[in-house]
Amino acid sequence: MEEHMSVDLNAPAFRRQRWAARTSLATAALAVLLPLAYGGLGxxxxxxxxxxGAAVTAAAVWWTLTRRGPERWLAAGLTVVTPALVLVLFVVTLGWVILLTPVLWSVAVWSGRYALRSAGTRPKRMKEHRARSVRRPFLIMNPRSGGGKVEQFRLREKAEHLGAQVVLLDPEEHQDVTALARxxxxxxxxxxxxxxxxxxxALVAAVAAEHDLPFLVVSAGTRNHFAMDLGLDRTDPSACLDALTDGVELRVDLGFVAGRPFVNNASFGAYAAVVQSPAYRDDKIGTTLELLPDLLTRQRGPQLTARIDATTIDGPQAVLVSNNAYRTGDPVGLGRRERLDSGLLGVLGVRVDSAAEAAALLLDPAPQGLAVLSAREVVVDADHPEIEVGVDDEALVLPAPVHCRIAPGALRVRVPRKRPGVPTAQPRLNWRRLRKLAAPAGRG
Incomplete structure (x- = not known):
């Protein structure tokens, strides 16, 4: 009886939520059944x-990365030809249906997320805190970063106009940014x-965290992954400086690998070994293709072991430890972090030893070769005394075992109040939850 009363009190919102859930389920079912019905047995x-075709393509990618010479080029051709042939086959067989199917899936996803948001399942965003005024801001700027964005956007001039002291790094001389910050x-x-x-x-952020000072990120780098997940404007780095006059603070986590801070991730295995090569900076693709066959087939490099709480990953070719977890189940947000204040490291471990296992990564909903975990601490060990590590794209060699940890809420990041890159938090599609929401009143 109480449930019916609650429904009556919220009748308009409840009806919208229920119909959105029903629309999502109906269009998802239609997107699956329409091609089967239209094509019949075909x-x-x-x-x-x-x-x-998906399995062959995944296997061909594996062969491309682990072979050399003519075998590699044949496999590379297969990775291009196979999906193209499958696409042509779909278009010829299904015609207009193949164009309608993506539209149906888009409606299903949009309606499902609307229903889940209405049901109160929207993910929480990072909490914003009031930012106190600062009197002596200090900024370090690298004039070479991002192809010269410091000069292009006149970042030094704007920062000094806002009262900041600015130190420009000398491109011809190595400078200790940690010492400058201290x-x-x-x-x-x-x-x-x-x-x-x-x-x-990351290096300057660690000093800010140590002294409990606010930290300002200016998106003047090449990739700006940390800035992206903070919602900062990556097209106009000068907009980041607005945080000095109209800013808020976010309490975010800071990762550490063997005592060294990182804001994005620390990578172990194949990628970390590739970036160690002196030739990588001048020829990234060529160096990667030259080294990967030996690394992926275990003819070169250490045998890794990763321990994450009670879980052990034996012999992975790659391990990525990130400051908070990256999205893995949402293709739209792949490579992004929903938040930076969960207090947990994200861990991705990959072990693939054959073309069949490579295909399983793509087709199996829970492939054995992929581990997706979260933990406060991670230990990566090896059968070598040292391990190659890529820390926020910096190449390091560290003594084994390597301990990774996270410092929850250690960093006070000052960001502009208005940030165009802040994504709208979207709930993950939960079909079981949608079925309950779509049920008639009084059921589910």
Whole structure:
């Protein structure tokens, strides 16, 4: 009886939520059944052909990465030809249906997320805190980062106009940014900031966290992954400086690998070994293709072991430990982090030893070769005394075992109040939950 009363009190909102859930389920079912019904037996065979094509493509990618010479080029051709043939087969067989199916899936996803948001399942965003005014902000700027964004966007001039002290790094001389930041704190700086790459940001961020000072990120690097997940404007780095006059603070986590800070991730295995090569900076693709066959087939490099709480990953070719988890189940948000304040490291471990296992990564909903975990601490060990590690794209060699940990809420990041890159938090589609929402009143 109480449930019916609650429904009556919220009748308009409840009806919208229920119909959105029903629309999502109906269009998702139609997106699956329409091609099968239109194609008849051919539709079923077409589905089997699509799955087979995906498996062949994944296997061909594996062969491309683990072979050299003519075998590699044949495999590379297969990775291009196979999906193209499958697409042509779908278009010829299904015609207009193949164009309607993506539209139906889009409606299903949009309606499902609307229903889940209405049901109160929207993910929480990072909490914003009031930012106190600062009197002596100190910024380090790398004029070479991002192809010269410091000069292009006149970042030094704007920062100094807003009252900040700016130090430009000398492109011809290595400078210890940690020492520069510590010296600035000793002289009374009450905010530290960086216009540069993620590696430089991490080093200065650790000093800011140590002294409980606000930290300013200016998106002047090449990739700006940390800035992206903070919602900062990556097209106009100068907009980040608005945080000095109209900003808020986010309490975010900071990762550490063997005592060294990182804001994005620490990678072990194949990628970490590739970036160690002196030739990588000048020829990234060529160096990667040259080294990967030996690394992926275990003819080169250490045998890794990763321990995450009670779970052990034996012999992975790659392990990625990130400051908070990356999205893995949502293709739209792949490679992004929903939040930076969960207090947990994200862990991705990959072990693939054959073309069949490579295909399973794509087709199996829970492939054995992929581990997706979260933990406060991770230990990566090896059968070698040292392990190659890529820390926020900086190449390091560290003694084994390597301990990774996270410092929850250690960093006070000052960001502009208005940030165009802040994504709208979207709930993950939960079909079981949608079925309950779509049930008639009084059921489910």
């Amino acid at each position: 539709g079923v065979l077409l589905l089997a052909a699509g799955l087979a 010296a600035a704190v000793a002289e009374g700086a009450d905010l530290l900031g960086v216009a540069g790459g993620d590696g430089t940001q």
